[in-house]
Amino acid sequence: MTFLLIVEDELPIRELVSFVCEREGFEVVGAADVGEACAALKARRPDLILLDRMLPDRSGQSWLEDLKKDPETADLPVIMLTARGEERDRVEALDAGADDYIVKPFFPRELVARIRAVLRRQGQEKARVERSDENIVRCGPLVMNEARFEASVDGVPVKLSGKEFRLLHLFASHPGRVFSRAQLLEAVWESVYVDERTVDVHMLRLRKALAGTAAEDLIETVRGVGYRCRGL
Numbered sequence: 517m518t519f520l521l522i523v524e525d526e527l528p529i530r531e532l533v534s535f536v537c538e539r540e541g542f543e544v545v546g547a548a549d550v551g552e553a554c555a556a557l558k559a560r561r562p563d564l565i566l567l568d569r570m571l572p573d574r575s576g577q578s579w580l581e582d583l584k585k586d587p588e589t590a591d592l593p594v595i596m597l598t599a600r601g602e603e604r605d606r607v608e609a610l611d612a613g614a615d616d617y618i619v620k621p622f623f624p625r626e627l628v629a630r631i632r633a634v635l636r637r638q639g640q641e642k643a644r645v646e647r648s649d650e651n652i653v654r655c656g657p658l659v660m661n662e663a664r665f666e667a668s669v670d671g672v673p674v675k676l677s678g679k680e681f682r683l684l685h686l687f688a689s690h691p692g693r694v695f696s697r698a699q700l701l702e703a704v705w706e707s708v709y710v711d712e713r714t715v716d717v718h719m720l721r722l723r724k725a726l727a728g729t730a731a732e733d734l735i736e737t738v739r740g741v742g743y744r745c746r747g748l
């Protein structure tokens with residue numbers, strides 16, 4: 517059974533989330549602060565953590581950064597709960613390593629859909645890692661061979677520069693996941709000192725390269741946050 521840890525200091529929200537998730541067949545344990553969450557994590561490893569950004573003893577975000585640094589917990593999926601309208605908070609949550617974020621107040625159905633999407637994505641990533649000796653990533657009609665630096669859509673080769681290939685490879689390996697510009701700079705340029713507009717320029721070129729193919733709508737802009745691969 518899928519086991520969730522919900523870290524939220526506001527009791528009504530914690531109870532609502534627990535109720536909704538249990539109704540969906542998840543097993544849930546609640547924690548009111550980071551201290552309780554650490555104890556719960558030690559007692560039993562969850563499949564996913566729902567983490568409020570503002571907690572009484574410590575910020576959820578700084579705890580998330582610790583989780584991502586620890587090899588034991590680095591691959592544990594985390595969905596951050598953030599306050600409405602704080603675009604910068606969402607970018608920071610993603611930069612800190614959150615797999616997704618959800619803005620409060622949220623519809624229970626949306627929360628459950630996000631949880632399922634993150635769990636599904638993690639399952640896909642695991643399956644992909646197991647086949648990684650082939651160095652091949654598939655995403656709908658797109659096939660990428662990393663060892664040969666080749667990409668094709670429905671069997672037709674697509675011409676890409678090195679940066680565009682690496683961008684597309686990153687998106688195709690993580691369907692559904694939102695990447696901020698800063699994350700893309702770090703992953704593809706391996707530098708945070710490059711202007712973020714550089715990312716937009718390369719995304720534009722990547723979209724041009726895919727235009728007219730079955731993968732032309734593969735990458736979508738997430739306003740104010742970054743980009744994501746739709747997953748076809």
Ligand code: CA
Nearest residue numbers: 525568570571
């Ligand atoms: Ca809170």
